[in-house]
Amino acid sequence: MEAEQSFWAYLSAFSETQSPLDFVLIYDNLDKFFEGALVTLQLTFLALLIGGLMAIPMALARANKISVLNPIIWVYTYAFRGTPLLVQTYLFYFGLGQFEAVRESFLWSPILSDPWWCVLIAFTLNTAAYTTEFLRGAIETTPRGEIEASVAAGMSPWLRTRLIVLPNAFRRALPAYSNEVIFTLHGSVIASTVTLQDLLGVGRWLNGRYYLAYEGFVTAMLFYMAIVFLITIAFKAAEKRFLRHLRPRVG
C-alpha cells in the first residue's frame, strides 16, 4: 500500500514537472480506454468473422468462374477494394441518412440509424472484398496433382472442395491473412469519425476534453500496438500448427 502511494506521488510529480505527457490524466481515464478497446475489438473481429464467411463462397465462385456470379462478385470486390474505407463508411452513415425513404424504412431505427451497425456493415463488406480476392488466388494456385489425385480417388467436386482445395487454400492464404487482420484493425479507427467511442474515439475525446495534443493519441497507440502484438502471436502459433509440413525436418 505504501509503495503504491509513493509511486502515485512520484507519477503526479513527474507528470507536473518533467514529463511532456500527463500520466495522471491517462491513468484516471484508463477505464475509458479499455471500453474503447472493447468497441474496437468487437467491430474488428465481427467484421472479420462475417466478412470471412462471406468470402468463402464468393472466392469459390470466382475461382471456378461460375457464369453469372463471377462478374458480379468481381464488380463488388473491385468497388470495395478500389475506394477508401472512409468513403464507404460515410456513404453508409451520412449518405443513406440523407434519404427520407431510407429513414422511413423498417431498417432505419434498429440498424441504419445506429453508427455501430453502419460501421460494422462497411467494415464487413470491405474485408470480405479483400479476403475474397486473395482466397481466390490461393484456390487457383492449388497444385494440379492434388486435383488429379482426388479425381482419381473418385471424389465428387463438392467433397474435393471441402477436403482438399479449401483446407490447402486456407493454409496458403494464412500468412497473408494476418496482414488483412491487422489492416482491418487499423481501419477500424474510422469508427471514431462517426461518433463511436472506439480506442481512437476515446483518445480524441481525452484530447478534446483537456485540450491536449498527445496524451490521447499516445495511449491509443500503445493499446493498438498491444493488440497487434497479440494478433501476431496468434498467427505465429497458427502457422506453426497448420504449416507444419513446410518446415524443414529436424532430427
Added chain:
Amino acid sequence: MKLTKTFLASAFAVATFMTGGIAAAETLRIGVEGAYPPFSKKEADGSLSGFDIEIAQALCAELNRECELVEQEWDGMIPALLARKYDAIVASMSITEDRKKKVDFTEKYYDTPTRFIAKEGAAFDLTKEGTAGLKIGLLRGTTMQCYVEKHFPEADLKLYNTQEDVFADLVAGRLDMQLNNTLQALDGFLNTDQGAGFAFLGENLDDVSCLGEGTGIAVRKGDGLSAELNAAILAIRANGTYKTINDKYFEIDIYGK
C-alpha cells in the same frame, strides 16, 4: 570574451531554430476552421470566407503583417497551435479557464450565447434527470462538451468532427438535441432549408466556468502577440472596420457589452 560571443551567437541560433524561425519570418500564420458558417466556411472554389476569416484579415492589415490562413479541423486547433503549425487561432474560440492552462487569449472579439436546438415542439426537460439517455450531439473539444459533461452527465453524448455533421445527424433523426453558438446555429442551420422544423429549446445557457467569457484569439503562452492583437482589435473596433464586417453577416453588433 570571444568565446562568450560565439556561445551567445550559437545559443541565439538554437533559440531561433527552436521557435521555428518565427522571429525571422514576417508572415503571421493564423489557424482557422472552415465548417462553421457564417464565422468560417468554404466557398465553392475552395477559398475561405466568413466573419472569423475577415476579422483575421482585418487584424493582419491593422498589424501591417503578411498573413497566411491555415485551415485546421476543430479538435486539433490548440494542439496545432502548440506544435507551431500557426501562431494564432481566429476560429470562434471561447475564452475558458481550461484552455487558459494551455494557451494565452486576447480580450474577446465577440460574445454570443449558447443554446440547445431540437425538433420544433420538443419538450425536453433540461435537467440532469430530464436529459438522461437523450442523444445530444456537438462538436468535439468545445465549451459545449464541457457544459454537457458537467451538467447532464447521464445524457448520451455524441461527439463530431465538424458542426455540419452534427446538423446532418440532427436532421437524420440520430440526435434528440444539439448544442452550439446561437448565431452559428441561426445562419448555419435554422435559417436554411435544412433547419426547417427545428427550433431553439430552453434559454441561453449560463456557466462561465465551461462556456467562457466571450470569444478570443488564442496564442501560445508568453507570446507577445496577444498584446499586439488586443491593440489591433480595439483599433478595428474604433475605425469602423469591425462594424463593416459585422454588418455584412449579422443584424446586431455581436461584440456584446
